[in-house]
Amino acid sequence: MEQEASEALGEQAADFIFGQDPEAPPQEEVEATEEPEEQEASEDESEDESEDKDAPEDESEVEAEFVEVEVNGKLYEVPVELQDSLLRQEDYTKKTQEVASQRKEAEVQLGQVKQQMQEFEFANSVRDDVMKAQQLEARAEEYNEYLRANIEQLSPTEIEKIKFGIEDARRERDDLVSSVHGKHKEFQQAQEQSFTELLKKGTEVLQQKIPGWGEDQQKQVRDYALSNGFTEAEISQVVDPRQVEVLYKASQYDSLKQGAAPAVKKVSQTPTIKPKARNPMPDDVKRKLNLRNKLKSTKLTQGDKANLIGEDIAGKFGM
DSSP states (O other): OHHHHHHHHHHHHHHHHHOOOTTSOOHHHHHHHHHHHHHHHHHHHHHHHHHHHHSOSSGGGGSOOEEEEEETTEEEEEEGGGHHHHHHHHHHHHHHHHHHHHHHHHHHHHHHHHHHHHHHHHHHHHHHHHHHHHHHHHHHHHHHHHHHHHTTTSOHHHHHHHHHHHHHHHHHHHHHHHHHHHHHHHHHHHHHHHHHHHHHHHHHHHHHHSTTOSHHHHHHHHHHHHHTTOOHHHHHTOOOHHHHHHHHHHHHHHHHHHTOHHHHHHHHTSOOOOTTOEEOOOHHHHHHHHHHHHHTOSSSOHHHHHHHHHHHHHHHTTO
């Protein structure tokens, strides 16, 4: 007891002389703060244990998996999680192309109807001039017949008057005919331009429907149509891609039946996909994906993740 009392007095004296450490907490508070630290440490240990259980045993499991996906006839190496997205995109692209092809086909059909209506409207617009020109020609012929039949009984003045009438009728007729010809020429130029645009759209539709459509296939259809009784004039007016497609399929069918070369040539021209025609993902992209997957791991500590990031940076600069 005396020893304890003396130690207490000694501590009080030291505190009086040197002053009490302001940062040193009372003994009771130190003891109270030590317990939560021990509790936090135990909680950290339990979390580490749970992370160890949840984390994959092999770090290779966090490596990104890559698969080959065929897009537009080419093979691409992509992460497995992008496979469905790319396939959906390819399907969407095909449907979009089909819709575009159907729209162009409808535009061709509508364009043909429009051309027919324009021809009818043009014929109506020049009908009066054409009829008047015919009437003037008929009048000139009547005057001429009358003059030939009665020239001996007519006076020179009467003959001269009839001749002037014939010349006036034919001059007016020629003016009307020239005007109609000029209008028809302008109309034909507009129709030819419209026909060229329709033919271009029809060709685009055929290229979408028939792989490899080109000059050889056009010649094949032309020869087949001529061999089946079509005239050159009729063939030159065919612009509807549906008609061309039917003729092409018919020619292919007959060629296959006869064992002709065009069908074999068509098959040989079909594009093939080479097994090695791959488009691998760049190593830099692979590295980034692998690093991202590793950093998602719950097994790694913050220090481990920091080391991975440091190694990635060092590898990027060749360190």
